[in-house]
Amino acid sequence: SKAFWKVIGISIISGLWMSAFLLPSIVVMIIGLVLLAADQTGAGTGVLISAGILFVVGLVFCQRFWISRMLSFFAAFDENLGVFESMNRSKQLTKNRLMEMWGVSFAAAIVPIISPVLTTFGIGMYYLQLKVYRDHKVELPKTHILSWLPVMLFGFVFIFALLIGLIILAAYSANR
Numbered sequence: 001s002k003a004f005w006k007v008i009g010i011s012i013i014s015g016l017w018m019s020a021f022l023l024p025s026i027v028v029m030i031i032g033l034v035l036l037a038a039d040q041t042g043a044g045t046g047v048l049i050s051a052g053i054l055f056v057v058g059l060v061f062c063q064r065f066w067i068s069r070m071l072s073f074f075a076a077f078d079e080n081l082g083v084f085e086s087m088n089r090s091k092q093l094t095k096n097r098l099m100e101m102w103g104v105s106f107a108a109a110i111v112p113i114i115s116p117v118l119t120t121f122g123i124g125m126y127y128l129q130l131k132v133y134r135d136h137k138v139e140l141p142k143t144h145i146l147s148w149l150p151v152m153l154f155g156f157v158f159i160f161a162l163l164i165g166l167i168i169l170a171a172y173s174a175n176r
Contacts, residue, residue: 009083025054074127103147
């Protein structure tokens with residue numbers, strides 16, 4: 001039962017923190033909608049664009065927080081730590097390794113059906129590796145190039161969407 005409460009505690013605290021990162025964008029979006037409803041189109045549009053930017057920034061912070069606390073469950077069970085101690089241990093272990101953690105979770109997640117098992121296995125193995133390196137104060141190996149795969153894929157998708165948008169804009173302009 002102690003393990004159950006640790007899992008619940010880590011999940012609730014992580015969820016609250018990640019909600020706090022997105023809350024400002026929601027508040028700004030509501031303000032923008034109120035301005036649009038009051039026929040303040042220019043101001044409302046600007047505020048809604050700001051809300052979109054805040055939302056993207058909030059998502060980035062959510063992702064960083066989630067990745068830095070991804071090892072919390074492993075630390076709680078392996079080292080018999082409490083909720084906050086395991087979250088701090090996870091943060092300590094993943095310091096300067098967030099890209100690699102994201103790469104491990106992303107690579108496992110793109111394999112259908114068995115991705116939860118692969119993700120858990122990959123992150124668990126990475127937890128053991130980081131624990132040994134950090135506890136023995138040994139220099140960590142360089143980040144593997146494949147850890148940048150998610151960034152490259154998102155970059156390609158962004159560039160592709162931008163090109164499609166430009167093609168649509170050019171076709172629209174040519175037909176006017």
